[in-house]
Structure formats: C-alpha cells, structure tokens
Amino acid sequence: MAEGVEATPARFEMRGVRKRFGATQALGGVDLVVQPGEVHALLGQNGAGKSTLMKVLSGAERPDAGEMKLDGAPYAPADPQAARRAGVAMIYQELSLAPHLTVAENILLGVEPARRGLLDRTAMRDRAARALAELQHPGIRTSTVVGTLPIAAQQIVEIARAVAVGCRVLVLDEPTSSLAQSDAEALFALIARLRAQGHAIVYITHFIEEAQRLADRFTVLRDGQTVGAGGAGGAGGARGGGEMAAATVPTIVDLMVGRRVEQLYPRGARVRGEALLEVDALQGMGKPAHASFTLHRGEVLGIAGLVGAGRTELLRALAGLDPIVTGRVKLGTVTGPATPGARWAQGMALVSENRKGEGLALGLSVADNLTLSSLPAIVRPRERRPLTERWIKRLDVRCQGPDQPIGELSGGNQQKIAIARLLHHGVDVLLLDEPTRGIDVSAKAQIYELIDGLVTREAPPKAVLMVSSYLPELLGVCDRIAVMCRGRLGPARPAAEWTEASLLHESALGSDSEAA
Amino acid sequence: MSAHAEPTAPQASAPRAGLAGRLWASPVLRKNLGAATGLVAVFVLFTILLAATRGLSFADPDNLETILRQTTIVALAALGATIVIVSGGIDLSVGAVIALATVVIAGLLHAGAPPALAALGGLAAGVACGALNGLLITRLRVVPFIVTLGTMLLVRGVAKGLAHDQKIDAPQSWLNELLARLPTSRAWLLFPPGVWLLFLLAFAVGGLLVYTRLGRHIFAVGSNEQAARLCGIPVARVKLAVYLLGGFFAGAAGLMQFSRLTVGDPTGANGLELNVIAAVVIGGGSLSGGEGSVTGALIGALIMQTLQSGCSQMGWPNWVQEIVTGAIIVAAVALDRVRHRRAG
Numbered sequence: 103m104a105e106g107v108e109a110t111p112a113r114f115e116m117r118g119v120r121k122r123f124g125a126t127q128a129l130g131g132v133d134l135v136v137q138p139g140e141v142h143a144l145l146g147q148n149g150a151g152k153s154t155l156m157k158v159l160s161g162a163e164r165p166d167a168g169e170m171k172l173d174g175a176p177y178a179p180a181d182p183q184a185a186r187r188a189g190v191a192m193i194y195q196e197l198s199l200a201p202h203l204t205v206a207e208n209i210l211l212g213v214e215p216a217r218r219g220l221l222d223r224t225a226m227r228d229r230a231a232r233a234l235a236e237l238q239h240p241g242i243r244t245s246t247v248v249g250t251l252p253i254a255a256q257q258i259v260e261i262a263r264a265v266a267v268g269c270r271v272l273v274l275d276e277p278t279s280s281l282a283q284s285d286a287e288a289l290f291a292l293i294a295r296l297r298a299q300g301h302a303i304v305y306i307t308h309f310i311e312e313a314q315r316l317a318d319r320f321t322v323l324r325d326g327q328t329v330g331a332g333g334a335g336g337a338g339g340a341r342g343g344g345e346m347a348a349a350t351v352p353t354i355v356d357l358m359v360g361r362r363v364e365q366l367y368p369r370g371a372r373v374r375g376e377a378l379l380e381v382d383a384l385q386g387m388g389k390p391a392h393a394s395f396t397l398h399r400g401e402v403l404g405i406a407g408l409v410g411a412g413r414t415e416l417l418r419a420l421a422g423l424d425p426i427v428t429g430r431v432k433l434g435t436v437t438g439p440a441t442p443g444a445r446w447a448q449g450m451a452l453v454s455e456n457r458k459g460e461g462l463a464l465g466l467s468v469a470d471n472l473t474l475s476s477l478p479a480i481v482r483p484r485e486r487r488p489l490t491e492r493w494i495k496r497l498d499v500r501c502q503g504p505d506q507p508i509g510e511l512s513g514g515n516q517q518k519i520a521i522a523r524l525l526h527h528g529v530d531v532l533l534l535d536e537p538t539r540g541i542d543v544s545a546k547a548q549i550y551e552l553i554d555g556l557v558t559r560e561a562p563p564k565a566v567l568m569v570s571s572y573l574p575e576l577l578g579v580c581d582r583i584a585v586m587c588r589g590r591l592g593p594a595r596p597a598a599e600w601t602e603a604s605l606l607h608e609s610a611l612g613s614d615s616e617a618a
Numbered sequence: 619m620s621a622h623a624e625p626t627a628p629q630a631s632a633p634r635a636g637l638a639g640r641l642w643a644s645p646v647l648r649k650n651l652g653a654a655t656g657l658v659a660v661f662v663l664f665t666i667l668l669a670a671t672r673g674l675s676f677a678d679p680d681n682l683e684t685i686l687r688q689t690t691i692v693a694l695a696a697l698g699a700t701i702v703i704v705s706g707g708i709d710l711s712v713g714a715v716i717a718l719a720t721v722v723i724a725g726l727l728h729a730g731a732p733p734a735l736a737a738l739g740g741l742a743a744g745v746a747c748g749a750l751n752g753l754l755i756t757r758l759r760v761v762p763f764i765v766t767l768g769t770m771l772l773v774r775g776v777a778k779g780l781a782h783d784q785k786i787d788a789p790q791s792w793l794n795e796l797l798a799r800l801p802t803s804r805a806w807l808l809f810p811p812g813v814w815l816l817f818l819l820a821f822a823v824g825g826l827l828v829y830t831r832l833g834r835h836i837f838a839v840g841s842n843e844q845a846a847r848l849c850g851i852p853v854a855r856v857k858l859a860v861y862l863l864g865g866f867f868a869g870a871a872g873l874m875q876f877s878r879l880t881v882g883d884p885t886g887a888n889g890l891e892l893n894v895i896a897a898v899v900i901g902g903g904s905l906s907g908g909e910g911s912v913t914g915a916l917i918g919a920l921i922m923q924t925l926q927s928g929c930s931q932m933g934w935p936n937w938v939q940e941i942v943t944g945a946i947i948v949a950a951v952a953l954d955r956v957r958h959r960r961a962g
Contacts, residue, residue: 253761422850442847442848443852443853444850445850456844461848463841463845474845478907482829
C-alpha cells in the first residue's frame, strides 16, 4: 500500500461504473480501488447506491458502462456464482446459510468433496475445520446444525465458506448490525487477520466510528456518485485507521448527507414530571432476572447493555408480550400484569426492534399499519385517509400516500409510522427498542428530533423508555441511562455521568464491578 | 358527467371515458382485473368454440343461470375460505363439512323436523366443525394445515357414521328449491333463492373484511402475526372467529349441496375443498396470508365452473377438463406473481 507500488495491480479496481434502472440512475460513474491487504469502508445513506455497486461487484447486476479488474485482469462476472469462482464473495446482512444443514455442509455447499459420486464426509469435516481454524474460530463444531448457532457464529460460518473456496475479495454488508458488542469485537479481530492474510475487504456500514476504526481507506457515495474518498498512498501504515482517522466524523456525515448537519441530537428544555411507570423487582421467564426503575413524564430513560442481556425481554414483558413471573409494574394508577391489548388501553406500547418480523405488517398499507391498534368496530376509509395523511405530514413521512404498502417505504419512514401508531392511539409511555436500527443517518436525525419532541413539545409530555446498542445515540438522546447486564438492570444515572467507556464497562461486567 | 347535463348530445367518447375512468379508479375492479380478464377470456373462448362447432349459444341466459346455480356451492364455501386464507390459514375440512351438513339436514328432515330447523341444523354442524378447527389451532398451537387435515378425516368419518354409510333420503321440502331452476310462476326472482343468498353473503363478507375492525385484524394476522400481537390484537380470538366463519360457510355450502342432490350423502363433496382453495387463489388470494378478496374468489369460482360447463358442453371427456382446470390454476397464480413483481 505504500507509494511506488504502481507495478503491482490493485486487487480490485472499478472505473466509471454506471447503472440505470428505468428512470433512475442508480450509479453515475463510480470509482473504487482496493489493494490487497486493505480494508476499504464504503459509506453512504440508504439509496446512495451502495447496494447496487455491490450487486455489480458480485455479479448480481451487469453494469451499463465502466470497467472492472480483478488483480489486473478484466473482470465481468455473469452471475454471483461466477464472481465467487473468480474470488469475490458477498457476505450479506441477511445471511445466506441453509439453517437445517450442518456447519461443514454449509461451508462446502456446492463444492462438496466426493468420491465416485459419494460424499466424502471425512474430507468435508476436515476442510471445514481447517477453514474455521484459519479464521481462529476452531470452537465452532463442524457437525452443528447451523440454525442452532447464534447469529455471530453463523456469520463466521458464512465468512469461512467464502475463504474455503479461495475468495480474495470479501464484501461485508453491515456485518455488525445484528451483533452484540463483544461479537463485533471478535469480528473486527477476524477482519484484521483476513487483512493480514492479504484479502481485500470492502466494508459497508452506517457506523462511521466503526469504519474509522477498521478501515485503511474509505469511499463515500451519494446519489450514485463518489462524493468523497480517502486519498491514495498510505499515511496510516499497517494498522487500521490510517487515513480514515484523519477525516472527522462530522465531515463524513456532511459528505453522506450532502449538507451540514447542525445538530444530530437535538435537545429541547426537558422538564421531568410525575412518575408514570414504576417497575419494582420485575422478573420474567429467564430474562429479565431483576429490574427496578421509575420512568417520569417528560424524560427519556435509556437502557444500554449487550445483545442478549435481556433488554428486549424487559420491554416485551412490560408491553404484556412476555409473561411476568414476579415483581410489580405500576403504570399510572394501574398495577399488575396485563395482555398486550390491555397495555395499549392503559397507554403503554412497544415499537419493536424487528420491523420486518414483528413491528409492521409489510404487505398492508400505511393506513392499516398506522391504525391497527385503534380501529373502531366499523372502519370508514373516508375518515381514515385524511387522518393518515395528517400523520404522514406531521412526521414528514416520504410515501405515495395512505394506501401504499408499507413494505415499499424506506426503513426510516417505516419507523416513523411505527412510532406514529403509538401516538395516534394516544399512548403515554413509549417503549422503543433499537429505534434507529437499519435506518440511514438523515432519517436517524429525524427520529432523534421526533423523540425529543415527544418529551418536550407534546402536551402533556410523553415518557420514553429506549433500548439501544449504539452508545453515542443513548448518550445524546437520553436524560438518564441504566445498564442491563445478564438480565439485571443497574441503577439509572444522569446521561452526563456516563461515558461510552463506562457504559461498555458496566455492560460487560455489571454494576457491582464498579468498586474495582 | 356531461352526459347528465346534455342528455341529447350524441354518444361521444367523453362520457364513456368518464365511466371507464371511474370504474378504473374503483379498487375492486383494478385489483381483480387479472381474474376478471381471465373469466371473460374463458367465456369468450367457449362462446366461439361452441357456436362454431356445435351451433350452441354459450351466452344464452338459461345457460348463464345454470352456470351461476352450479357455482353457488363452491362460491359459498369460497367465501369462508377467503376469510381463512386471508388470515394466513387453510381449511382442508371443507368438503367433509359439506358432506356432514347434508347428512344432518337429511337426517333431521327424515326424522320429521321442519325444513327451517333442518337447515339450521346443517349450518350448526358447519359452525361446530369450525369451532373444533379453531380451538385445535389456537389451543394446541398446531398449524392449520395439519389440524384441518385431521378434522377432514374425522368429520368425514362422523358423517359416514351418522348416515350408517349410506345416502339418507329426505322427504320433499322447500329446501330442494333453493338451488333449483325457477318455475315460470316465480321468474320475477331472476335467480333461485340460493343464488340470492350467495350475493347477500358475499356482500356481507366483503364488508366484513374491508369495513370492520375484525376484518382488518384478520388481514393483519395473515400479513404478520407477530406485528398483530404487538399491536394488542387478540390473535387467538381472531383466528377462532375466522374458523367459525369458515365452518359456517361450509355449512351453508352443504345446505346448497343438499338442495341440489336432495339426499344426505356422506361421501359427497369429496375433494371439493381443493376447488374452493383454487377459487380463492385464482382470485388473488395468497396462501401465505394477508391477501385475498371476495370478488376475486367469486370470479375464481366462476372461472372454474365456466370451464367445467364449457368442456362438458363441448362433449370433452372429464380428463380434459381436469387438465385444463389444473393448467388454469397454475397459470392464474403465475400471472399474479408476475403482476406483483412488476408492481413491487
């Protein structure tokens, strides 16, 4: 990567790539050059053209114009299989593993070793084990059925599959979006090893901090154009964070958004009102093991913690979706457990972290999704349309209208409708689970503004309980933060008293470790 | 609009465009355009074939009325199946429930019960089967396919047991006229009462699905059950209601089946559930739930009956009909997928 290596061709090179779908120019002349042993971050909002670019790279789409080279040789894959044979592998967000097959079967899917037509199971096991050992994850047993593995391990199996067939260019699409912090660390270590082995890695992400930490160079896409990139030549040296570190986070955000973002985390004058939700020694089935806190009107209480700590389970138990074993929940004047329907009636409801699977009915219209919880016995479309249009306008939702299937909207706009559903019903206590997961930077800013408005501009103000794994967001949005560790919720303290480091520390070790 | 203001104006294209525009804007028509086109195509095809080869008129009002009467049984059951399929479920027990309903009705008439009571008995048998399906699905949390596969055999067995494995003859009553060709004295009715009942119930189910909370909840459960639960919708109760309605409509179809056959036949309506499901699917219903419409299901039922009538009037053997029907089902659904992909 040092200067003066012009003689050796780049591992992968893309020049002036264009792609048009009907009327939309998805890619308008994109350049991307990745050297061997380089981690290259690809940044951009949803719709910036990242996915199209990667589809072109992995052979799922043919470019209209432009040239691509792999190790100096022309590269024009007909389909993803051809790309993989040539040595380019995509690791998508939605993993493409066969959940019912074993780890070994998945790693060697399509390239199974066989002798006279019979599967050579021993060779399969050995090759799979070798691939995993190479990634320094020999702990994953090759005979395990993939569907029973945690997501993080499945991801490693997917990477092992690419490495096992000799892929030299790995494209990782939002790989940490479904991982816990500790698993993400393990993945970063793995990426570092792959880099050391000379693999070229394209790393697509929304998390600028993550890219900054990992990547040697970066490219920012906006509206199908390359709008910014780390310069050529290596100032960074062997370790990551070379040129990336030089570019500051706000600069990159501005590049991605195309305008200056004044304030990512707006904060109105917050006045803490009466206690709306009092939770005392709550225990669910397995998780949460113990949670006590009080949520007041006009405040945002954040819950940090690792994935699997029991944060989602806490919200689900509060919303009546999971059973409560012991403990007391006092909501306004009502005490005791309830069904989801009763919780809505009492004024508390959940926005799920899983929009696709649980939060929304993607095939149904915007109007249907908005009003699902508060339908009168007889539905009058004529009243529902203007009502939905008012919400669309109020939350600045980008859609064709109330009748558009919500699955066609972007993640950020879907999320606005998911939150509007609670507001339309007149809910007082909003339980938000990972409210900005999978949505792009400018939509995130709008969600933060919306949350701030809920506790400052509504009359009377609402109360928000928010779970997030993205620490800057928790620190920026919340008034108080509590950390959940292994099912136990620590004490809530003002956000100003926390730092990312202290949140991480308590997430990993629990609140008892503080004395140390 | 100008047509109203100037009734004397010559028939220009403007008023027709207005009407066509309004029809086009109607979501019912737009959503069912594919199925409706299919129906028209099948109809025109047979009209031409029959006129050319046999000199028969397929579009004859008498023939149309016959097709409608023959469609009624499948169409009534398809109303229930639409509800079930929109909710993401399936009901394989429909044929057996229809047979049971005919047995119950014939049995009651045979024992001297008044016809109205016998008819109610048939409907009650259907509702009871629906309740059984619904309770098994919601309480045992077994998937509908398996539960109704079980109750299909179970209900068929009960029907055979009740009828001692033979057809039950019933005395003549007004029930037999529900689906019979109208006598000239009552020609003003246009259609026999059974067909009117179908229209009435179709409107009711259409309204239920679109204009009531229960209807939208059924769509939500079919589209994403988890999301429905999250929204505080009592999912189990909605499903129970769905299968109760499914059973009711199977019972109603049984009543019509009895009216047509005038006997209680425990082995009748065998495999009819597949025709019913096919009708819903041809009409745009999705077996993964969240999609389907009453208009579509009715058109689907009409397509299949038109095919059957056309084939038999052409004098084609049964196996040709079966091949054609099978091909139409696959083609209809494939076309629907293509349309979906374009829209998406």
